[in-house]
Amino acid sequence: MPGRIVVLPEELTNKIAAGEVVERPASIVKELLENALDAGATDVTIELEKGGCGSTRITDNGEGIECEDVPLAFARYATSKIYQFDDIYRVSSFGFRGEALPSIASISRVEMVTRKRESVSGTRVIVEAGQVKEIAAAGCPVGTSVLVTRIFDSVPVRKKFLKAEMTEQGHCLDVITRAALSHPEVKMKVVTRGKEILNIPATQDVSLRVSLVIGADFMDHILPVKGTRDNISVSGFVCRPEFTRSSARHIYCYVNKRFIRDYLLNHAVMTAYRRLLAVRRYPAVVLFVDLPPGEVDVNVHPAKMEVRFRNPRDVYEVVVRVLAGALAGISPIAETPAAPVLSWGRGSQEGRRSGLEEALRRYTVSSGKGKLFFERAFADKKEEQVDAAMPEETAEEDFAFLTGISFADLEYVGQVAGTYLVFSAPEGLILVDQHAAHERILFEKFREKPSASGGEKAVGQRLLMPEVISLPPKDFSFLMESRQVLEEAGIEVEPFGKDTVVVKTVPAILPNVESKTVIMDLLGEFSETGHPLNLQDKKDKIFAFLACRGAVKANQRLSAPEVAKLCRDLDATPFSSTCPHGRPVYISFSFSDMERMFKRR
Ligand code: ADP
Ligand code: MG
DSSP, X not given: OOOOOOOOOHHHHHHHXXXXXXXXXXXXXXXXXXHHHHTTOSEEEEEEEGGGTSEEEEEEOSOOOOGGGHHHHTSTTOOSSOSSGGGGGTOOSSOOSSOHHHHHHHTSEEEEEEEOTTOSSEEEEEEETTEEEEEEEEXXXXXXXXXXXXXXXXXXXXXXXXXXXXXXXXXXXXXXXXXXXXXXXXXXXXXXXXXXXXXXXXXXXXXXXXXXXXXXXXXXXXXXXXXXXXXXXXXXXXXXXXXXXXXXXXXXXXXXXXXXXXXXXXXXXXXXXXXXXXXXXXXXXXXXXXXXXXXEEOTTSTTOOOOEESSXXXXXXXXXXXXXXXXXXXXXXXXXXXXXXXOOOHHHHHHHHHHHHHXXXXXXXXXXXXXXXHHHHTGGGTTSOSSOOOOSTTHHHHTTTOOOXXXXXXXXXXXETTTEEEEEETTEEEEEEHHHHHHHHHHHHHHSOGGXXXXXXXXXXXEEXXXXXXXXXXXXXXXXXXXXXXXXXXXXXEEOSTTEEEEEEEETTOTTOOHHHHHHHHHHXXXXXXXXXXXXXXXXXXXXXXXXXXXXXXXXXXXXXXXXXXXXXXXXXXXXXXXXXXXXXXXXXXXXXXXXXXXXX
């Protein structure tokens, strides 16, 4: 390699920059669509040929570009959106780097026609390999239309990396639906081979757009969320825990209308759902975080898919609080549009509240992974305490949007298959899995803090005859290490000579379990798990195990008073829509579902 240093010609630097900005046809769609939105367009048409690999045309009715400015739009670092560096922290537009058009034009052929509303005629420009080939006045409608062809012709390596046309088209549609979700007021249309494949009308109602874009089935299982603290506002939709997906792809996060992939926000979402979902299941969520532009740095990623928050912890906390608040208050048949006929009893109010506190505690205690994350996200704020206690006074108004109905107020119809309890509700039919329900109730009782307990906390009941158990050394030491957790659950064990323990109490809320069997089974389950658990996970696992053991089984007849007690307990239990393993506690059929099933409409 010869060792001389040269300044690269602009043509080359643009091509290099394009490598970052333009990865595939979908990147072109993203940049052009964002330019259209920045120009205030309310009607955008996207035409894709060969999944965007052949050509892409985006036509908007936005403000257009001044004739003399047109060549400038294709110059590197030329933008109309910022004038000085600090403007970056004030912009509300998608673009500001002035890189997209020159990057795109350096790897393709671009033909643009554009006209400002006040101009009598527009401008047509053709740019090839970064060079303006033709520019002339032209008659055209108000707005801008950009046609991109010969994509990657000059970069054969990139071309090789492109996937099948359908895959590339899928990526383009992803980009479009993401933008559509945060811009309900903009009409969007997608056309391929002259056929309209997507037509999204403008609407004021975000939820309509959500149903169009994500699917109507999601709409049947969502709760709106909304909350603000200081200058951070959070809104959107979360799904009920029974509506899960196998990947995190359906978590849509927006910051100031910009779709982003953000570890912090994803983590906050998953924290709010902690213990509500089965392993490797993910919720569908549309989350809009809005905050003053100065609170977030968008200039950290070439395609601006990542952002950096000035106060990440505040954002994290607000998101967890708002989402966990909504999820803790989940009740059956929530899609009821009218005000709920029934209101929560006092007990359930407390249940919801303690659910919220619980979620926050879970997040502050957080797992080993969480710690790592905090260390990373707050490396510059080391001195700050991570286990923040949340101020209490905001809880009431922030979560005033919660509504719900009470299980105790439902009409009990009977039990089927010895397992499912059938209830008639004002809006439909509800089936409760008695085992899953009882499991969740016991689990939350184990977790209750002694101070918070009004009623039957998991206290120990003294055995008349303490039970002596001798154990293999490994199990003995595991049991000794877990003594405190067990004690919290109401199981008091003490060492009694070498490798022998004596069990003194059993949980009062599990009157029917045989202490020795439970402890042996518990050891069988946990002392072998190779990876050490942190305290919170260990507690959760042990509590879930005990709850499962103590809960009423399937095929167990319940008397009416037993059912009534179960309902009261369920009302007072947060996160009551799933069992600790993530299975649903109840399933509801609204009357409209039933009418559909019976083909009455
Ligand atoms: P940026 O969006 O970062 O400013 P671009 O290279 O994407 O950079 O665009 C350069 C400039 O061209 C923009 O600042 C804007 O003034 C103008 N422009 C691009 N596309 C459009 C459009 N569809 N309508 C109006 N003006 C546009
Ligand atoms: Mg742009």
